[in-house]
Amino acid sequence: MIDAEVRSFVTGLGLPGLVDIHVHFMPESVLRKVWAYFDNARANYGVDWPIQYRFDEDERLRLLRSFGVVRFAPLAYPHKPGMAEWLNEWIREFAARVPDAVPTATLFPEPGVTGYVEKALDAGTRCVKAHVQIGGYDPRTSELDEAWGLIVEAGVPAVVHCGHGPLRGSFTGLGLFEQVLRRHPRLTLVLAHAGMPEYVEAFDLVRRYPNVYLDTTMVGVRFGAPLPADFVHGLAEFPDRVALGTDFPNIPYEYAHQLEVIAGWAEDPRLGPDFLKAVLHDTPARLLRLPDDADGR
Numbered sequence: 567m568i569d570a571e572v573r574s575f576v577t578g579l580g581l582p583g584l585v586d587i588h589v590h591f592m593p594e595s596v597l598r599k600v601w602a603y604f605d606n607a608r609a610n611y612g613v614d615w616p617i618q619y620r621f622d623e624d625e626r627l628r629l630l631r632s633f634g635v636v637r638f639a640p641l642a643y644p645h646k647p648g649m650a651e652w653l654n655e656w657i658r659e660f661a662a663r664v665p666d667a668v669p670t671a672t673l674f675p676e677p678g679v680t681g682y683v684e685k686a687l688d689a690g691t692r693c694v695k696a697h698v699q700i701g702g703y704d705p706r707t708s709e710l711d712e713a714w715g716l717i718v719e720a721g722v723p724a725v726v727h728c729g730h731g732p733l734r735g736s737f738t739g740l741g742l743f744e745q746v747l748r749r750h751p752r753l754t755l756v757l758a759h760a761g762m763p764e765y766v767e768a769f770d771l772v773r774r775y776p777n778v779y780l781d782t783t784m785v786g787v788r789f790g791a792p793l794p795a796d797f798v799h800g801l802a803e804f805p806d807r808v809a810l811g812t813d814f815p816n817i818p819y820e821y822a823h824q825l826e827v828i829a830g831w832a833e834d835p836r837l838g839p840d841f842l843k844a845v846l847h848d849t850p851a852r853l854l855r856l857p858d859d860a861d862g863r
Contacts, residue, residue, distance in 0.1 A: 569821055587638060587850040588641060604617055616857070629821075639670050651682040673713050675704070699733065714750045739837060753777060759790075762784065763850055765794055779853065797831075806849055
């Protein structure tokens with residue numbers, strides 16, 4: 567599949583469009599630094615990482631719409647104190663002027679985090695992003711405890727990058743983040759990248775916590791960690807706990823490649839078209855509390 571074929575693929579499934587729970591839009595100054603990091607990926611990750619969609623904001627939005635993406639969660643994340651509240655304000659303004667974008671927020675363990683998370687939730691945030699690896703913080707810290715509690719009470723999903731991929735961090739690992747879940751077992755947790763590379767542990771969390779989901783971001787693609795032999799068996803056990811995520815625009819391949827991988831999983835007779843519809847639209851739409859109308863708005 568290539569990008570030019572994505573819209574017809576989606577239409578052929580009878581879907582109103584795609585809902586992508588893991589897309590990145592950020593202030594230009596931040597995005598330039600992210601892209602610079604990927605430009606040095608040979609040193610940082612050991613592989614080259616050519617950004618597929620290095621375009622201005624208008625063109626990136628046009629491309630998403632051309633693929634048939636009707637709603638998406640624009641995720642941003644801080645790497646140091648003093649960034650998160652500013653990012654939340656930027657995202658709120660972005661979502662106000664881009665109707666396809668669902669309002670999101672982020673957090674960092676710092677004074678005032680409870681206040682700005684509460685402010686974001688009161689303003690209509692439907693998804694919170696936490697990047698334990700890039701942030702380099704302990705998600706179990708008491709400084710974040712009230713913020714996690716607020717997210718639980720609001721019933722919004724937290725998309726959390728807490729697996730060891732692509733690089734192990736000081737506080738990465740699903741076992742470590744499970745300690746947050748033990749304290750907040752009702753947290754709606756979306757494991758970014760399906761917990762890569764800890765796929766077995768990720769399915770174990772899905773099995774034991776009814777509000778834990780996986781997103782598909784970079785899972786099974788040629789740049790991703792190898793999948794365990796029984797990966798599709800896990801999908802078949804929890805077909806309604808998997809949501810489309812792509813990492814657009816910061817991916818080193820076409821958007822279509824991720825959809826092609828997901829479609830390949832659906833060829834298993836235990837999954838099929840209903841699984842595809844759930845992953846590509848219904849499950850992320852439900853997580854983001856999108857109304858039940860034709861285009862997911």
